Amino acid sequence: MTDTFDSQKVRAADWFRDLRNQIVAAFEDLEASHSEGPLADADPGTFEVTETKRTSDDGSDAGGGLMSVMRGGRVFEKVGVNISTVYGTLGERAQNAMAARKGIPGMKDDPRFWASGISLVAHMQNPHAPAVHMNTRMFWTPHAWWFGGGSDLNPCIEYPEDTAHFHDQQKAHLDPHGADLYPRLKEWADEYFYIPHRHRARGVGGIFMDDHCTGDWDADLALTQDIGRAFLPAYLPLVEKRRVQDWSEADKDAQLVHRGLYAEYNLVYDRGTKFGLETGHDANAVLMSLPPLAKWI
Template identity: 90%
Template sequence: MSDDFEAQKTRAAAWFRDLRDQIVTAFEELEENHDTGPMRDAPAGRFEVTQTTRNSEDGSDAGGGLMSVLRGGRVFEKVGVNISTVYGTLGARAQAAMAARKGIPGMADDPRFWASGISLVAHMQNPHAPAVHMNTRMFWTPHAWWFGGGSDLNPCIEYAEDTAHFHAQQQAHLDPHGSDLYPRLKAWADEYFYIPHRNRARGVGGIFMDDHCTGDWEADFALTQDIGRAFLPAYLPLVEKRRVQAWSDADKDAQLVHRGLYAEYNLVYDRGTKFGLETGHDANAVLMSLPPLAKWV
């Protein structure tokens, strides 16, 4: 294994940790500063941080991460910001899925892997404030490496200006890497975050990429970083604007129904959920994306 790859892995994992720290700080500041509108008298939420581990089949060290979850705050009903760095060998099911999806030769002969990333899902107290998902990651095997990730907005009550702002920030951060990237990653998100059994998208879209490897690690890592950097300027202004709005029982009901849609997608279709469970990562961390309350009609 080359020293270059070891240095690259270290840099990627450190970046995901730094992005996690920035987001946790920004979200706790939102909680502290929420002194107007609904929930203003509730205690400000704080993140609870738990170490997570990956269970390898032979009991050897297989990595882990940090699960940071804020529950029952003034602004956030539940938000998780997880990071992990896991490694070892892929089991037979994960090997088959990886080989089929990515066409990687040699996995059966040498199934070693390394993966690091950040994953975030926020479910809001105020139905007018949109839920959101974001993740970025790096994956390595002896046969290939690639990056993936993106973010998408999931409002239960849609505001066209919020959707426009979210997408504009994504485009502004992607355009320096090529004018073709934003339209391509937006279309990819529209396809990926679609729920076939409901014949609809789970939200108003965003950007998404997977299996991204141009052969230029530095360029691909820079793109992945900018996907992460786009998140706070795309999302925080929307929360700032909507967190003070009054809501009705009907608004809250709409939120719970939409959360049911979100849960269906994550349990049935999401690749990250399937990969995390199949590779033995902490189930609570993998299922952190699920809302605290949901409703089906």
């Protein structure tokens, strides 16, 4: 059984890396091809890639990943595409042990874990081009395994046709796995990406799942892969269309205010942010999702 799990871990981690490579290449192509509209005369952005490391309390290797960040491009003001594979003892730092292990079956008796995934957040130069978030991940313990992830759109200036396209692509990729999945994962996203203290959603939704385990590992990986595959066809056409639009000072102001909502959500409620910080992962990689500039009124 151990050999099976080891093989599955390799397959999942390899998939997240492949998806990362596809997205990084596509985003750099967007930068290179931006030849008209605002900032078309600026230098195209490229990703700066940094290796991240995680160590145990005794200094032993506990995994790591790649942090890929582009700043100040023609199209992207800041975008990060991170992958990581981390392992060890969950919550080995005494002050974080209870929080990190909470709600995970069997962790009181055997707190070993392994986790791998991709996380992406894009903040755009043009206020008409929507910000976006996407992640997919696999989590393993000696007692259980599960998958999670999704993607959601965060425009500061909403275009109903863009929202419809984004959701249509999600649905098309989920329908082969069951007609009930898209409406269920859409509702989950609507609930998860809600900001209670603002009494509003942080964007126009998308899909989201967590703790997903049907008992069929191959089927669950295939679903997770299609959540990842949906991202580029759902998002790229929106950026290609909106990156050429002129914007006003009022548009930029609206963007900065909306980014404040995004920062509030990620710092207060996001489960991935909490897990990353509680388990000692690179803080810069965990907080990559924060916008470069934001505003509160």
